[in-house]
Amino acid sequence: MKGGKEVQHYDKFVGKEILSDEESKLRFGDQWKESGEKIKNVHEALAELYEKAGEPKKDLELEKSDRDREIIELVANATDRFLEELGRNKKVSVPLDHIHYLKEGGVKEYTHGRLGVGSHASVLGEILVDRRNDLETAITTFHELWHAKVYTALQTTIKGKFKAYREGFSIYSREGDKRWYYYLDEALAGYMTKRFFNEVLERDESFKKEIQESKKPIDTTRLRELADFSRWVHELWERNRDQFKSKDEIVKLFLDGQVNGRILPIARLVEKTYGKEKFRQFGVGF
Ligand SMILES: [Zn+2]
Numbered sequence: 001m002k003g004g005k006e007v008q009h010y011d012k013f014v015g016k017e018i019l020s021d022e023e024s025k026l027r028f029g030d031q032w033k034e035s036g037e038k039i040k041n042v043h044e045a046l047a048e049l050y051e052k053a054g055e056p057k058k059d060l061e062l063e064k065s066d067r068d069r070e071i072i073e074l075v076a077n078a079t080d081r082f083l084e085e086l087g088r089n090k091k092v093s094v095p096l097d098h099i100h101y102l103k104e105g106g107v108k109e110y111t112h113g114r115l116g117v118g119s120h121a122s123v124l125g126e127i128l129v130d131r132r133n134d135l136e137t138a139i140t141t142f143h144e145l146w147h148a149k150v151y152t153a154l155q156t157t158i159k160g161k162f163k164a165y166r167e168g169f170s171i172y173s174r175e176g177d178k179r180w181y182y183y184l185d186e187a188l189a190g191y192m193t194k195r196f197f198n199e200v201l202e203r204d205e206s207f208k209k210e211i212q213e214s215k216k217p218i219d220t221t222r223l224r225e226l227a228d229f230s231r232w233v234h235e236l237w238e239r240n241r242d243q244f245k246s247k248d249e250i251v252k253l254f255l256d257g258q259v260n261g262r263i264l265p266i267a268r269l270v271e272k273t274y275g276k277e278k279f280r281q282f283g284v285g286f
Contacts (some may be wrong), residue, residue, distance in 0.1 A: 006051045007043070009125030009148065011070050011090055011261060014155040014165045014174075017042050027160035042156060046123070049162070053124035054097040060106040062131055068101055070206075071134060075141045078200050079149050082192060086252075086259045092149045098126040099141070106130055120147040122164040123154060135201065135210040135218070142196045143221045151261035168258035171283070180283030187229035188258045190222030191251070228286070229254075239273050 019027065024038040027047070039045045064072075080091070107115055107128050117130040118140040129146035131137055147168065155165035157176035165172050170185040172178065196218045201207045211218065233254070237247045244250055252268075257263040267279040274282075 006088075007047045007125065009050065009092055009094070010046075010122070010152040010154045012153040012166075013041065013042065014153055015042075016156065029155055042162075046074060046154065046162070049123065050098075050125050052180055053121070053126040054095065056097075057100050057102060057106070057110060058130070060102045060110055062101050062103055064096065064101060067134065068137075069096070071138045072099055072141060074200065074204070075138060075145055075196075078142065078196050079145050081194070083149060083259060084270060086255055088150070092152075094125065094127065094145060094148050098124075099145070100128045101131045101137070104130050104132060118144045121145045122147075122152050122167050123162045133210055135207050135214070136202060138207070139193060139218075139220060143189050143193045146192050150259045153261070155162060165180050166261060169263060171263075177267070180280065181284050181286060183225045185258060186222045186256070186285075187225035188254060190220065190226040191229070191255075193222075194210060194220040194226070201283065216281075236269065240269065243269075 016023070019038075019040055019042065021038055028039050038229065042284055062068075062084075076094070083091075100112065107117055107119055107130050110128060111119055114223045117132070117136070119128045121127075124173075125148065127139060127141075127148050129140045129144060151166060152168075153166035155163055155172070155174065155176070155272060157163050158174050159176060161176060163172060163176040165174075168185040169188055170181045171180055197218065202211065233250050236250050237244060253265050253269070257266050270279040270282065271277075
Protein backbone atom coordinates (compact mmCIF):
# COMPACT_ATOMS: atom_id res chain seq x y z
CA MET A 1 0.00 0.00 0.00
CA LYS A 2 1.94 2.95 -1.24
CA GLY A 3 1.77 6.08 0.85
CA GLY A 4 -0.38 4.16 3.29
CA LYS A 5 -3.37 4.77 1.07
CA GLU A 6 -6.12 2.29 1.80
CA VAL A 7 -8.08 1.01 -1.17
CA GLN A 8 -11.72 1.64 -0.62
CA HIS A 9 -13.52 0.15 -3.60
CA TYR A 10 -15.04 -2.70 -1.59
CA ASP A 11 -17.09 -2.90 1.59
CA LYS A 12 -16.07 -6.27 2.82
CA PHE A 13 -13.71 -9.15 2.28
CA VAL A 14 -14.72 -12.77 2.71
CA GLY A 15 -12.24 -15.55 3.36
CA LYS A 16 -8.84 -15.66 4.97
CA GLU A 17 -7.07 -12.31 4.88
CA ILE A 18 -3.56 -13.29 5.91
CA LEU A 19 -2.14 -16.26 4.04
CA SER A 20 0.62 -18.69 4.93
CA ASP A 21 3.41 -19.39 2.41
CA GLU A 22 1.67 -22.53 1.20
CA GLU A 23 -1.70 -20.90 0.90
CA SER A 24 -0.16 -18.02 -1.00
CA LYS A 25 1.56 -20.42 -3.38
CA LEU A 26 -1.57 -22.47 -3.80
CA ARG A 27 -3.67 -19.46 -4.53
CA PHE A 28 -1.43 -17.17 -6.45
CA GLY A 29 1.50 -19.25 -7.64
CA ASP A 30 5.14 -18.25 -7.34
CA GLN A 31 5.42 -15.11 -9.35
CA TRP A 32 2.26 -13.36 -8.53
CA LYS A 33 3.63 -10.19 -7.00
CA GLU A 34 5.84 -8.10 -9.23
CA SER A 35 8.52 -7.88 -6.58
CA GLY A 36 8.62 -11.69 -6.41
CA GLU A 37 7.42 -11.65 -2.83
CA LYS A 38 4.68 -13.99 -1.77
CA ILE A 39 1.32 -12.56 -1.00
CA LYS A 40 0.56 -12.62 2.68
CA ASN A 41 -1.96 -9.91 3.16
CA VAL A 42 -4.76 -10.03 0.61
CA HIS A 43 -5.64 -6.37 1.14
CA GLU A 44 -2.13 -5.38 0.16
CA ALA A 45 -2.39 -7.55 -2.92
CA LEU A 46 -5.70 -5.92 -3.80
CA ALA A 47 -4.15 -2.49 -3.31
CA GLU A 48 -1.40 -3.45 -5.73
CA LEU A 49 -3.92 -4.65 -8.30
CA TYR A 50 -5.91 -1.48 -7.80
CA GLU A 51 -2.90 0.66 -8.47
CA LYS A 52 -2.16 -1.20 -11.68
CA ALA A 53 -5.76 -0.76 -12.79
CA GLY A 54 -5.08 2.97 -13.03
CA GLU A 55 -2.67 2.51 -15.92
CA PRO A 56 -4.00 3.30 -19.41
CA LYS A 57 -5.16 0.37 -21.55
CA LYS A 58 -2.58 0.02 -24.27
CA ASP A 59 -3.62 0.93 -27.82
CA LEU A 60 -7.27 1.29 -26.79
CA GLU A 61 -7.47 4.14 -24.31
CA LEU A 62 -8.25 7.68 -25.38
CA GLU A 63 -6.84 10.69 -23.64
CA LYS A 64 -9.67 12.47 -21.85
CA SER A 65 -10.87 15.73 -23.36
CA ASP A 66 -12.37 18.60 -21.38
CA ARG A 67 -15.79 17.39 -22.46
CA ASP A 68 -15.00 13.87 -21.21
CA ARG A 69 -14.12 15.30 -17.82
CA GLU A 70 -17.35 17.30 -17.79
CA ILE A 71 -19.40 14.19 -18.55
CA ILE A 72 -17.62 12.20 -15.85
CA GLU A 73 -18.16 14.94 -13.30
CA LEU A 74 -21.85 15.15 -14.16
CA VAL A 75 -22.18 11.38 -13.80
CA ALA A 76 -20.15 11.19 -10.58
CA ASN A 77 -22.22 13.94 -8.95
CA ALA A 78 -25.45 12.20 -9.94
CA THR A 79 -24.31 8.82 -8.60
CA ASP A 80 -23.28 10.40 -5.30
CA ARG A 81 -26.58 12.24 -5.00
CA PHE A 82 -28.66 9.12 -5.70
CA LEU A 83 -26.54 7.02 -3.36
CA GLU A 84 -26.91 9.52 -0.57
CA GLU A 85 -30.64 9.54 -1.13
CA LEU A 86 -30.63 5.74 -0.80
CA GLY A 87 -28.66 5.88 2.43
CA ARG A 88 -25.36 4.46 1.17
CA ASN A 89 -23.15 4.26 4.22
CA LYS A 90 -19.84 4.20 2.36
CA LYS A 91 -18.62 6.76 -0.13
CA VAL A 92 -16.66 5.21 -2.97
CA SER A 93 -14.93 7.64 -5.26
CA VAL A 94 -13.57 6.27 -8.49
CA PRO A 95 -10.54 8.31 -9.58
CA LEU A 96 -10.32 9.58 -13.14
CA ASP A 97 -7.56 7.14 -14.07
CA HIS A 98 -9.81 4.21 -13.08
CA ILE A 99 -12.44 5.40 -15.54
CA HIS A 100 -11.09 4.26 -18.88
CA TYR A 101 -12.54 5.77 -22.03
CA LEU A 102 -11.73 3.52 -24.96
CA LYS A 103 -12.06 3.99 -28.70
CA GLU A 104 -15.25 2.49 -30.17
CA GLY A 105 -15.14 -1.29 -30.01
CA GLY A 106 -12.47 -1.10 -27.33
CA VAL A 107 -14.46 -2.76 -24.55
CA LYS A 108 -15.30 -5.71 -26.78
CA GLU A 109 -11.68 -6.05 -27.80
CA TYR A 110 -10.37 -5.71 -24.26
CA THR A 111 -12.82 -8.25 -22.81
CA HIS A 112 -12.36 -10.66 -25.76
CA GLY A 113 -15.94 -10.24 -26.89
CA ARG A 114 -17.40 -10.89 -23.46
CA LEU A 115 -18.86 -7.41 -23.01
CA GLY A 116 -20.34 -4.73 -25.24
CA VAL A 117 -19.81 -1.03 -24.68
CA GLY A 118 -19.06 -0.89 -20.97
CA SER A 119 -17.69 -2.99 -18.17
CA HIS A 120 -16.96 -2.86 -14.49
CA ALA A 121 -14.35 -4.94 -12.67
CA SER A 122 -15.11 -5.15 -8.97
CA VAL A 123 -11.77 -6.68 -7.94
CA LEU A 124 -9.83 -4.00 -9.80
CA GLY A 125 -12.15 -1.11 -9.00
CA GLU A 126 -12.12 0.14 -12.57
CA ILE A 127 -14.63 0.76 -15.33
CA LEU A 128 -14.27 0.72 -19.10
CA VAL A 129 -16.49 2.69 -21.44
CA ASP A 130 -16.52 2.96 -25.23
CA ARG A 131 -16.38 6.65 -26.15
CA ARG A 132 -19.29 7.11 -28.55
CA ASN A 133 -21.37 10.27 -28.77
CA ASP A 134 -21.76 12.31 -25.57
CA LEU A 135 -25.21 10.93 -24.77
CA GLU A 136 -24.36 7.25 -25.16
CA THR A 137 -21.09 7.75 -23.34
CA ALA A 138 -22.77 9.48 -20.39
CA ILE A 139 -25.41 6.73 -20.14
CA THR A 140 -22.83 3.92 -20.14
CA THR A 141 -20.57 5.81 -17.73
CA PHE A 142 -23.45 6.16 -15.28
CA HIS A 143 -24.40 2.49 -15.52
CA GLU A 144 -20.84 1.25 -14.91
CA LEU A 145 -20.02 3.82 -12.25
CA TRP A 146 -23.19 2.82 -10.45
CA HIS A 147 -21.95 -0.78 -10.30
CA ALA A 148 -18.60 0.48 -9.04
CA LYS A 149 -20.09 2.49 -6.18
CA VAL A 150 -22.75 0.20 -4.76
CA TYR A 151 -22.19 -2.50 -2.15
CA THR A 152 -19.26 -4.74 -3.04
CA ALA A 153 -17.73 -7.68 -1.21
CA LEU A 154 -14.66 -9.51 -2.49
CA GLN A 155 -13.30 -12.96 -1.67
CA THR A 156 -10.58 -15.41 -2.37
CA THR A 157 -12.57 -18.38 -3.51
CA ILE A 158 -12.04 -21.91 -2.27
CA LYS A 159 -10.36 -22.53 -5.63
CA GLY A 160 -7.98 -19.70 -4.86
CA LYS A 161 -8.86 -16.75 -7.01
CA PHE A 162 -9.74 -13.19 -6.26
CA LYS A 163 -13.33 -12.74 -7.13
CA ALA A 164 -16.41 -10.82 -6.17
CA TYR A 165 -18.56 -12.26 -3.41
CA ARG A 166 -21.28 -9.64 -3.65
CA GLU A 167 -21.81 -7.22 -6.51
CA GLY A 168 -24.73 -5.05 -5.51
CA PHE A 169 -27.69 -7.35 -5.18
CA SER A 170 -25.98 -10.35 -6.74
CA ILE A 171 -24.26 -13.07 -4.79
CA TYR A 172 -21.45 -15.46 -5.77
CA SER A 173 -20.76 -18.90 -4.34
CA ARG A 174 -17.58 -19.46 -2.34
CA GLU A 175 -16.33 -21.64 -5.21
CA GLY A 176 -16.82 -18.57 -7.36
CA ASP A 177 -18.62 -20.56 -10.04
CA LYS A 178 -22.24 -19.76 -9.24
CA ARG A 179 -23.99 -16.44 -9.19
CA TRP A 180 -27.48 -15.52 -8.05
CA TYR A 181 -29.51 -12.48 -9.11
CA TYR A 182 -27.14 -11.27 -11.81
CA TYR A 183 -29.95 -10.02 -14.05
CA LEU A 184 -31.80 -8.47 -11.14
CA ASP A 185 -28.70 -6.50 -10.22
CA GLU A 186 -28.46 -5.35 -13.84
CA ALA A 187 -32.13 -4.38 -13.82
CA LEU A 188 -31.51 -2.21 -10.76
CA ALA A 189 -28.54 -0.54 -12.47
CA GLY A 190 -30.81 -0.03 -15.49
CA TYR A 191 -33.51 1.44 -13.26
CA MET A 192 -31.10 4.02 -11.84
CA THR A 193 -29.60 4.78 -15.26
CA LYS A 194 -33.09 5.53 -16.52
CA ARG A 195 -33.57 7.89 -13.60
CA PHE A 196 -30.26 9.55 -14.46
CA PHE A 197 -31.47 10.02 -18.03
CA ASN A 198 -34.82 11.46 -16.98
CA GLU A 199 -33.65 13.62 -14.12
CA VAL A 200 -30.25 14.80 -15.33
CA LEU A 201 -29.54 14.30 -19.04
CA GLU A 202 -32.95 15.34 -20.33
CA ARG A 203 -32.70 18.57 -18.36
CA ASP A 204 -29.16 19.34 -19.45
CA GLU A 205 -28.83 21.76 -22.36
CA SER A 206 -25.64 20.17 -23.60
CA PHE A 207 -27.42 16.87 -24.36
CA LYS A 208 -30.55 18.36 -25.91
CA LYS A 209 -29.39 18.16 -29.50
CA GLU A 210 -28.31 14.53 -29.33
CA ILE A 211 -31.52 13.52 -27.58
CA GLN A 212 -33.70 15.31 -30.13
CA GLU A 213 -31.79 14.02 -33.10
CA SER A 214 -31.54 10.44 -31.94
CA LYS A 215 -33.18 8.28 -34.62
CA LYS A 216 -33.65 5.23 -32.42
CA PRO A 217 -35.33 5.08 -28.98
CA ILE A 218 -32.79 5.95 -26.33
CA ASP A 219 -31.31 2.88 -24.69
CA THR A 220 -30.98 3.64 -21.01
CA THR A 221 -29.44 0.15 -20.54
CA ARG A 222 -30.88 -3.23 -19.54
CA LEU A 223 -34.43 -2.44 -20.63
CA ARG A 224 -35.42 -6.11 -20.93
CA GLU A 225 -34.17 -6.92 -17.42
CA LEU A 226 -35.91 -3.81 -16.14
CA ALA A 227 -39.22 -4.93 -17.69
CA ASP A 228 -38.87 -8.36 -16.01
CA PHE A 229 -38.07 -6.68 -12.72
CA SER A 230 -41.08 -4.35 -12.99
CA ARG A 231 -43.38 -7.32 -13.57
CA TRP A 232 -41.98 -9.03 -10.51
CA VAL A 233 -42.38 -5.93 -8.35
CA HIS A 234 -45.97 -5.67 -9.57
CA GLU A 235 -46.68 -9.24 -8.51
CA LEU A 236 -45.03 -8.76 -5.12
CA TRP A 237 -47.12 -5.65 -4.65
CA GLU A 238 -50.33 -7.40 -5.63
CA ARG A 239 -49.70 -10.15 -3.12
CA ASN A 240 -48.50 -7.95 -0.27
CA ARG A 241 -50.65 -4.88 -0.42
CA ASP A 242 -51.21 -5.04 3.31
CA GLN A 243 -47.50 -4.56 3.90
CA PHE A 244 -46.61 -1.76 1.46
CA LYS A 245 -48.08 1.63 0.67
CA SER A 246 -46.84 1.59 -2.90
CA LYS A 247 -44.80 -0.35 -5.47
CA ASP A 248 -42.06 2.22 -4.99
CA GLU A 249 -41.56 0.99 -1.47
CA ILE A 250 -40.74 -2.46 -2.82
CA VAL A 251 -38.38 -1.01 -5.43
CA LYS A 252 -36.63 0.90 -2.64
CA LEU A 253 -36.19 -2.32 -0.70
CA PHE A 254 -34.51 -3.93 -3.71
CA LEU A 255 -32.30 -0.87 -4.16
CA ASP A 256 -31.31 -1.03 -0.50
CA GLY A 257 -30.12 -4.57 -1.21
CA GLN A 258 -28.02 -3.37 -4.13
CA VAL A 259 -26.69 -0.18 -2.59
CA ASN A 260 -26.16 -1.21 1.03
CA GLY A 261 -26.00 -4.97 0.73
CA ARG A 262 -29.09 -5.62 2.84
CA ILE A 263 -30.83 -8.39 0.95
CA LEU A 264 -32.50 -10.08 3.91
CA PRO A 265 -35.73 -8.03 3.81
CA ILE A 266 -36.27 -9.03 0.15
CA ALA A 267 -35.37 -12.63 0.93
CA ARG A 268 -38.01 -12.62 3.67
CA LEU A 269 -40.59 -11.01 1.43
CA VAL A 270 -39.99 -13.55 -1.35
CA GLU A 271 -40.21 -16.52 1.02
CA LYS A 272 -43.32 -15.14 2.66
CA THR A 273 -44.92 -14.71 -0.76
CA TYR A 274 -43.82 -17.88 -2.55
CA GLY A 275 -42.60 -20.27 0.14
CA LYS A 276 -39.39 -21.46 1.73
CA GLU A 277 -36.17 -21.75 -0.32
CA LYS A 278 -37.74 -19.68 -3.09
CA PHE A 279 -35.38 -16.73 -2.71
CA ARG A 280 -32.40 -18.94 -3.53
CA GLN A 281 -34.21 -20.80 -6.30
CA PHE A 282 -35.42 -17.68 -8.07
CA GLY A 283 -31.93 -16.23 -8.11
CA VAL A 284 -30.49 -18.89 -10.41
CA GLY A 285 -31.60 -17.50 -13.75
CA PHE A 286 -32.60 -14.06 -12.63
ZN1 LIG B 1 -24.30 -3.67 -15.79
